[in-house]
Amino acid sequence: MTMRVAVTVNGTEYAREVEPRLLLIHFLRDELGLTGSHWGCDTSNCGSCVVWLDARPVKSCTVLAAMADGRAVRTVEGLERDGQLDPVQQGFIECHGLQCGFCTSGMMMTARWLLDHYPDPDEAQIREAISGQICRCTGYENIVRSVRWAAKHAEAGPDDIEEPRV
């Protein structure tokens, strides 16, 4: 048995015939080829799969694709605008907020949501926001710094970005 699922992902509508049990993460990765979101744990603990569903971060390993029918999803592939990196993306580069890169897309989706609602978060707020996600490489410090960088450079384009500190 299959069902038709129509989801707007990063502004583009996609419709696919899928099994009702298909997870949203697999729908995004295997059906749409959007492999920037990752599958890490199955139990909603690691957050590698975080995407936005109707403008709220969700763990897409525990959401059925069918539940996203008629709704809007935003993934890491939808962060960049007109070829320009989102300040969150630039912040992760500037502050070494990633190493292996596997948790990064989920971390950035949560960070983008946080900054949209709390444009100037302090360290405690950032740690709380990402506390449902696991990073095995960075010890979190540089992720916090990356989000702070993005907050400080909210409207930064490539020309405004200061040179990295030496």
Next chain:
Amino acid sequence: MTATTDGPPPGFGRRLRKEDQRFVRGQGTYTDDVQLPGMLYGAVLRSPHPHARILSIDTVAAEAHPKVKAVITGETLAARNLAWMPTLSADTQAVLATDKVRFQGQEVAFVVAEDRYAARDALELIDVEYEPLPAVVDALRALEPGAPVIRDDLAGKTDNHIFDWEAGDAARTEAVFADAEVTVTQDMLYPRVHPAPLETCGAVADFDRVSGKLTIWATSQAPHAHRTLYSMVTGLPEHKIRVISPDIGGGFGNKVPIYPGYICAIVGSILTGKPVKWMEDRSENLMSTCFARDFHMHGELAASRDGKIRAVRVKVLADHGAFNGVAQPSKYPAGFFGVFTGSYDLEAAHCQVTGVYTNKAPGGVAYSCSFRITEAVYLVERMVDVLAFELGLDPAELRLANLLQPAQFPYTCQTGWVYDSGDYPRALRLAMDIAGYEDLRKEQYSERARGQLMGIGISFFTEAVGAGPRKHMDILGFGMADGVELRIHPTGSAVLRISVQTQGQGHETTFAQIVAEELGLSPDDVEVVHGDTDQTPFGLGTYGSRSTPVSGAATAMVARKVRERARIVASAMLEVDPADLEWERGRWFVRGDPDQGKTMAEIAMASHSNLDLPEGVEGHLDATCVYNPPNLTYPFGAYICVVDVDPGTGTVAVRRFIAVDDCGVRINPMIVEGQVHGGLADGIGMALMEGIAFDADGNCLGGSFMDYLLPTALECPSWELGQTVTPSPHHPFGAKGVGESATVGSPPAVVNAVMDALRPYGVRHADMPLTPAQVWRAIQGRPLRTDLAIG
């Protein structure tokens, strides 16, 4: 092209990472991102029993599933002589079980189907009849008479003993102990933990029936070693095997071994003629792949009454699980545990290690352990604190009184390891300065008066990384030297091909920086190729913090070869003797006439031109090199952890963590600091949260992230780092490995801090993980868990 004569070009120093550009866009290519036309999906059926005889396997219903393309069992593999494979410790491991299952989660059958979900469905249709056998998951009981014999597949095997290994001088150590004013003894368990990279293990195997070529994308930290082993196991010619290690979502040692799933994916592709993808889920990763530690240690220190440490002795029972699958140099069955002498000047030392089989997943050497130096450092640093406890001495002062002094280097420790360089007291004093150690002690004094449990823990570690000298170190007979190739294009930019590959360490950036530093190019003009056995020279892979000490050294050496070739070309261009040329970054010039010179770009172009070249250069500047390290490198560090313990709940909060690391010359300090940060988080996880426990029936109790807890941003403080720089005297540019330093050094600092907090209760030791329950029991004076096997 940015080769320049205007000041030194950027080589070493903080530099943003090249690889980040793809990762922040979601454009990395991890194994599960590989999508090939017609690709099928595999899934592994695993044993629910820790120990059972297989009576029958019925695959008829699974084969009848409309989306199933193949069902593979041990019998299928046995017909191809593939049911068993060698481990990296020269033991054998079942690919798919034929006779018995020996741990819960062991691989029993493999289904290949049209999609992942169908493959999983078909697993449910396989009917396996088991005869359960008694299981032993407690290493302390594995050698008891009458214990179930796990490896009855090995000819003549009547017990669960794997090896005995010792180091040091037993008689001399005994003499020091007999003569010592003070001796202290402590049993401790370094629990079974798991590296748990966020990306699980997996592979895509693609066998081309026409060309006979097998291409396998896999989560491999050692693609070249894997290729050779695949060839030896499958009989496919080695040149017809290409292993691609694409982007890897963290390794930490978990991705060094070859897992049965990889072999099954290969066989699945050979049988179906289609590419087959296999990705394990999180429970499979935690329950069946390479775990870490599981070391039962009995430690003893001998000292004088005023705190001069004289000798250390330790007996270890090492739980290796059902197959001896540890990945470490063959001469060292207990890894580099031999450096348990730590950072101290001792009169004698001795250790004796016994390895045993249990009905648990195979492995043991993983999780950034530097081949078991985690266990060694934990042992000695806990013992030093136990001595401080008994003598009523300050643990910092006790360490300062016993640390090796700079003039003693190179220092040969009591077990024969030659520490290359160090200034240990300086590192510890710097850590104490950053921490404000004296003020912390004063604060602790007043906090205790108010009934608050504040603890300050110190650890000092010496690592031994960069395996290693080929004479002494090999894995399955393959010496641990690394190859490298450097090409200089006519316009002066470069391609570097390395045998190691990044799992997040940033090789594409740092290895370009090494070439940049040596040749005066911009790192942007150096492309680093890695993780593809058809494109890179042979090497043993990335683990044990060996990339910079071995392949980094190889890179510097090959760049220096290129530089010398460039000198000969430049001498022809300038019509002078090569001996009359001097090098400044990026340029050879005539001694005494600095205006007469040629840049690397000019020389590169000339090397491809019709210029008449003197003997020694046939044309081009390209060079290759194999680096066989003369010694390991010995990074070290001083860590101080400050904790607050809630006396009511036993909850530990890490308030501060100060880490001073000395890894010699730093290529890219930003990346070094990032590596240290990650390792410190590991230490908090292992000390306070992580543990793969088993119940008395052999059930794994750590099979998901609901049960195997990892630290989040809330458990980690903002790290406070410091550094000293003591170059390695034998490494070409003075670097030492750093990838595992913090994972090795931090757990004892956290545990020492918690024990320090519990001092008012007279608690001297409690085993990790120091969960709230464990700490609460310690506070209450209740029996502590000394083993994770719950009886």
